[in-house]
Amino acid sequence: MEEPRISRRHLIGGAAAVPIVAALAACGGDDDGAATTSAATPACDDGDEVTQEQTEGPYFKPDSPERSSLIESGVRGSRLVVAGRVLDTDCRPVRRALLDFWQADGDGEYDLEGFRLRGHQFTDGRGRFRLETVVPGLYPGRTRHIHVKAQRPHGEVLTTQLYFRDEPGNASDGLFDPALLMAGNRRNARFDFVLT
Numbered sequence: 001m002e003e004p005r006i007s008r009r010h011l012i013g014g015a016a017a018v019p020i021v022a023a024l025a026a027c028g029g030d031d032d033g034a035a036t037t038s039a040a041t042p043a044c045d046d047g048d049e050v051t052q053e054q055t056e057g058p059y060f061k062p063d064s065p066e067r068s069s070l071i072e073s074g075v076r077g078s079r080l081v082v083a084g085r086v087l088d089t090d091c092r093p094v095r096r097a098l099l100d101f102w103q104a105d106g107d108g109e110y111d112l113e114g115f116r117l118r119g120h121q122f123t124d125g126r127g128r129f130r131l132e133t134v135v136p137g138l139y140p141g142r143t144r145h146i147h148v149k150a151q152r153p154h155g156e157v158l159t160t161q162l163y164f165r166d167e168p169g170n171a172s173d174g175l176f177d178p179a180l181l182m183a184g185n186r187r188n189a190r191f192d193f194v195l196t
């Protein structure tokens with residue numbers, strides 16, 4: 001008597017290959033910043049893949065300055081831009097989401113006295129962010145990574161770390177999680193956060 005309910009997951013899972021690819025491209029962030037190709041409310045899977053949490057590590061400092069570029073005089077390392085979006089679990093862009101980044105410099109050193117390579121920013125009206133920084137250097141025991149805290153307005157803080165593809169140290173780092181790999185390369189990387 002009652003029609004079986006079909007979830008959006010089933011619809012997507014049962015669809016032809018082309019829509020699946022389109023959905024992944026829209027939500028996966030491999031479009032290299034080409035926002036013109038992304039609908040405001042992109043097609044997406046059921047959104048159960050909330051961004052994985054990771055340990056904060058010993059080097060977080062609160063009260064970082066608000067800035068999208070961490071490049072300033074004296075910062076060592078090769079330039080890197082990380083761009084992407086913050087989405088909710090229905091793949092809707094989250095505007096005014098807070099992203100607080102901190103990382104080592106190109107020599108693998110954290111600034112524990114000041115705020116070098118530390119900064120927070122808020123996503124724009126389409127949930128987008130853009131971080132200008134340097135490629136973090138390696139330090140003992142860890143593969144290359146960027147720390148970040150993400151929080152939607154009035155939401156919970158998600159603490160995690162972002163990783164680089166084709167990094168030899170990934171295989172031997174016990175914290176490394178392939179779900180947190182950035183797309184792109186060491187000059188232009190992309191990552192989309194999904195928050196509950």
Ligand code: FE
Pocket residue numbers: 057059104142145147
């Ligand atoms: Fe670290």
